[in-house]
Amino acid sequence: MNPASLIPIAEPLPIHWAWFDILLIVTLTAHLLFMNALLGSAVIGLIRSVRGDTGPLRQAGMKLPPLLALTINMGVAPLLFLQVNYGNFDYVSSVLMGGWWLAVVAVLLAAYYGFYIGKFKFDAMGPGLRGLLFAASIGGCLYVGFMFTNNMTLMLHPETWTEYFRVQGAFLNLGDPTVPPRFLHAMVGALAVGGLFLALLGRTRKNDEFVDLGMTWFTRATLVNLAVGFWFLIAQPDDIVAAFMGGNIPATGTLLAAFTAMGAMLWAGYRKRPRQSAVWAVITVFLMVCTRHWLRVLSLAPWFDINTTPVTGQYGSFYLFLGFLVVGLALVGYMLKLYFAARGRGV
């Protein structure tokens, strides 16, 4: 069977595709930053509490439910933009994963409850039960992340979709050599940003121990991630590696810019400057998301050229969306201002 016959025809787009790609990249950056703070701080806190120091888990544990809520909210937006531009690939891969993919919702809900119970019953539970509860919720988040890596790689390879007819049902993209380093790259990145999150908490609470702990995780995990990132690159097919090694100038330039930002981030990290490191971390994650976007464009090139998708040119609804976005962001900013002012007065 020709796998190309399994790719649905792209639906017409109301406006130029670049708008959706930009929104996809920006919102995915926010999603990954929240996910990193959530998962990384939970794992570091759990490891410390197993070693007898419950301080980091207690501090991080109070923030985990809102962090998970923000991760999910900031995940919905890129999911929608992804489906607009690449729905003819992503819908298929989601369906091929079947129950594995649908289970994400149930697992996420269970993890959410776990973090809530961990927050409100932190002291009521013994260390054993508390550890198990946090470990189970972290396990749930790892499952969700792994399913995303499977889906985001399966959508790039229609040549593997025919596996569905061989196994007669749902399957994961486990035969793809890029899946382990890709997932590990995201998870080690989460440890780094989670460490940075703890350091930022330490800085606002004038707790030097937290700053030291967080910045140590931040720098060490980033160094490990350099090696994992290299593994992720060389696991790609030869033509993709060549594209990132100078064959495709925009892709190579984006990767180089991401490396440069990472260097600045490490430099600030070693000087134990959490706020400066945070600024570089946001820039680095943004550039890595752009690099990952090039990877998608290059991988889909044999199957799909987004320029061939018809555009109907209905810009009216887009302007309405932009208007609501600006007003919404201004309102959120105003609410945050009121919130911090009330906290300052001890309300």
Ligand code: HEM
């Ligand atoms: C604890 C919960 C979550 C974790 C740990 C997590 C983790 C991840 C990871 C690791 C990736 C990168 C996958 C890859 O490309 O290899 C990712 C991408 C993504 N996540 Fe999440 N995620 C979570 C929840 C969600 C939710 C609830 C949504 C949507 C409702 C969401 C939407 C997305 C989307 C759309 C992408 C990929 C966008 C793109 O490829 O451009 N995530 N997530």
